Amino acid sequence: MQRSQRIMGLTGGGSDGWDVFLKARRMLAQGVAVTELTIGEHDIRTAAPILQNMHENALAGHTGYAAVPGTDGLRDTVAARVQARTGVPTTRDNVMITPGGQAALFAAHMATCDAGDRALYIDPYYATYPGTLRGAGAIPQAIHTHAEDAFQPRVDDIRAQAPGARSLLVNTPNNPTGVVYSDATLAGIADVCHDHDLWLISDEVYDTQIWEGRHLSPRALPGMADRTLVVGSMSKSHAMTGSRCGWIVGPEAVVGDLITLATHTTYGVPGFIQDASEFALQQGPAFETEIAAPFQRRRALAQTVLAAQNTVGLVPAQGAMYLMLDIRATGMTGEAFANDLLDTHHIAVMPGESFGASAAGHVRVAMTVEDNAFEHALRQLCAHADLRA
Numbered sequence: 001m002q003r004s005q006r007i008m009g010l011t012g013g014g015s016d017g018w019d020v021f022l023k024a025r026r027m028l029a030q031g032v033a034v035t036e037l038t039i040g041e042h043d044i045r046t047a048a049p050i051l052q053n054m055h056e057n058a059l060a061g062h063t064g065y066a067a068v069p070g071t072d073g074l075r076d077t078v079a080a081r082v083q084a085r086t087g088v089p090t091t092r093d094n095v096m097i098t099p100g101g102q103a104a105l106f107a108a109h110m111a112t113c114d115a116g117d118r119a120l121y122i123d124p125y126y127a128t129y130p131g132t133l134r135g136a137g138a139i140p141q142a143i144h145t146h147a148e149d150a151f152q153p154r155v156d157d158i159r160a161q162a163p164g165a166r167s168l169l170v171n172t173p174n175n176p177t178g179v180v181y182s183d184a185t186l187a188g189i190a191d192v193c194h195d196h197d198l199w200l201i202s203d204e205v206y207d208t209q210i211w212e213g214r215h216l217s218p219r220a221l222p223g224m225a226d227r228t229l230v231v232g233s234m235s236k237s238h239a240m241t242g243s244r245c246g247w248i249v250g251p252e253a254v255v256g257d258l259i260t261l262a263t264h265t266t267y268g269v270p271g272f273i274q275d276a277s278e279f280a281l282q283q284g285p286a287f288e289t290e291i292a293a294p295f296q297r298r299r300a301l302a303q304t305v306l307a308a309q310n311t312v313g314l315v316p317a318q319g320a321m322y323l324m325l326d327i328r329a330t331g332m333t334g335e336a337f338a339n340d341l342l343d344t345h346h347i348a349v350m351p352g353e354s355f356g357a358s359a360a361g362h363v364r365v366a367m368t369v370e371d372n373a374f375e376h377a378l379r380q381l382c383a384h385a386d387l388r389a
């Protein structure tokens, strides 16, 4: 039977860059002690009080169909949080709860792009972006950034691609580079969106992981609330990756459309998960800082380790749980280096190429193992690069 072009073409063909990750998983399954620095998952689990709350709400009967747009309680809590953090008036009517940020990314593009529309995104990018845009029927178009700018986007490059496009997807703090867009970059992006009538889809799932500078949500810039959809999630800020709870914040009319979409696709998020997410958000910023703290600590460790050698470059990162390392001095591709490192030292990192052509010759390191093991792995990585250079 013939399968749809839509599903067959989703990943765009070729290697999807996850070979090293899959190889590491196979080695782990065979009992090899691999230091896993590939995916963006905390080394802690969801906090016990959140799970307790989930359990109590499930036992109390919140296990039937939940309201499709999300519970009033969680929508109100997300709206209040967004308003407090950005100053933009936000009510539950601006909020749609989704099964994680990934579903929000897909829904946001479904709501803004028609089949065949050009949807812009910034390279390097979170690995699912092009497939998500294709899944929504759009034609993904990458805008390249440069290692010498620490992957801060150039507004002129975005402007050059904007004519005729429908949307622009940005992600700050950024996966995979850790770059936090400057106020000037975001102001420039807002100008381009106004000038070319673009929707801005702002993926802010790392907004609690800022090590330097500040997080500015572009929805807060003049005139942008009408054309911005913000993607948020409990995954990274509250160590709730497996709970699959996220949201879109945007104009009321779009939220109405998203509710229609959810009615015909996901039919919402389990009520007890939403209750626990509401409880987690109510723990406030101190709890979010506690969840983010290990990554900030490990970033400082990495700065010390990398400062003591000259082969591997550390791309300056102001946020998120990753580091981009420049291994071009070895003359190897990111993919070759990552494979070599895994085979030789049983350390798994992601090839930069998995996140787009702009990150060629780099590897992404997730700061997701405990401090000593992390520091040891980084020292080994640097020594290995030195040997290969």
Ligand SMILES: Cc1ncc(COP(=O)(O)O)c(C=O)c1O
Binding pocket: 040, 099, 100, 101, 102, 103, 126, 171, 174, 175, 203, 205, 232, 233, 234, 235, 241, 245, 246
């Ligand atoms: C930039 C970015 N956006 C969105 C997501 C999706 O996260 P989730 O679906 O768990 O909320 C991730 C996950 O790693 C990510 O890195």
